[in-house]
Amino acid sequence: MTGLSTSAVHGDDGLVPGGAVAPPIVQSVTFSADSDEQFTAIATETRGSAFYTRYGNPNHAQVAAVVAELEGAQTGLVTASGMGAISTIALALLCAGDHVVVQRSTYGGTTSLVTGLLSRFGVSYTQVDQTDTEAFARAIREKTRLVLVETPSNPLLELTDLSAVAELAHAAGALVVVDNTFATPVNQRPMALGADLVWHSGTKFLGGHSDVSAGVVVGSAELVERVWQTAIVTGATLGPVDAWLLLRGIRTLPLRVERHNANALALARALEEHPAVARVRYPGLPSHPQHALAQRQMTGFGGVLSVDLRAGRAGAAALLDGLRLAKRAASLGSVSTLVVHPRSMWAGIVDAEQLAATGIGDGLVRVSTGIEDTADLVDDFLAAADKATG
Helix, strand or coil: CCCHHHHHHHCCCCCCCCCCCCCCCCCCCECCCCCHHHHHHHHCCCCCCCCECCCCCHHHHHHHHHHHHHHCCCEEEEECCHHHHHHHHHHHHCCCCCEEEEECCCCHHHHHHHHHHHHHCCCEEEEECCCCHHHHHHHCCCCEEEEEEECCCCCCCCCCCHHHHHHHHHHCCCEEEEECCCCHHHHCCHHHHCCCEEEEECCCCCCCCCCCCCEEEEECHHHHHHHHHHHHHHCCCCCHHHHHHHHHHHHCHHHHHHHHHHHHHHHHHHHHCCCCEEEEECCCCCCCCCHHHHHHHCCCCCCEEEEEECCHHHHHHHHHHHCCCCEECCCCCCCCCEEECHHHHHHHCCCHHHHHHHCCCCCEEEEECCCCCHHHHHHHHHHHHHCCCC
């Protein structure tokens, strides 16, 4: 196997038309054939890239090939967003009467999908504490079809023991679907730890520049084909320009993640010592209760951390107001540092009871470190924290 940086640059070799070094944007929605036989062939090809863009496109194929290689998967496909990816997976693999196990600490959109949309169509669910592997064992039942995992989780940075959960799920005939958005394949490869499908919000670290909305699904050819068959019906199609932007972002993913990791660790260490801070949640800190697990299943600890302010919501507001470099904005994984108050952001997509169950407090601030100079970033946050002492 080649290294990650080599894969990011060369994972789509052979798929770029002509001798182009930078892949061209293939904007065409439809593609012609020279004969009935050729038309039949392209119209019936699984995940083909020369029939109709809702079915596939050369730019789609390039992105899917690179992410699949980075994740150690057989193949992949792209969607219009991360929620398009997980929603399409769920619709492809679940039927009325099925059961899903999902973490309490997970992205609010995933929670809303499971507890709202899927439950309306007769799919039941059990939410579990991801830090307790036995909770998964207790939750899995005869009709469990999917175990949905996000590790590290958004925004509490809790971890799931991927190998242990995969073993439990597979013994019961369930599939394990992992959101690897926070870690990226640079820091964690869930397929090697037993995952059946891995998905990303490509909007985040994969794209990396806050200029594209996209989702990616990778896994075995059999499972990805099932997801693709649903994707061409639901139509969560990624535009060719967006696919091209996503691929361009992925080219530098290993380099960017190295800086994201370094900035997050330095910031976590600095803020942990500040009197305004009650707790820093970051898997790279020895104080993280699952630090040993992070060391075992991750090669880097990611660019996201969360900070609990002692002064609660007032402290969180003061910290956010005092920052000079960081931008108060949704999303994460950008070259710019982004900060958000999760309790406020998710109030519109998760009901009050579900929000309370997540354990997200009023004083919690999520930080997605960018690629700024480390010293500048640390100085900015420490100065802002000085104003958040209450």
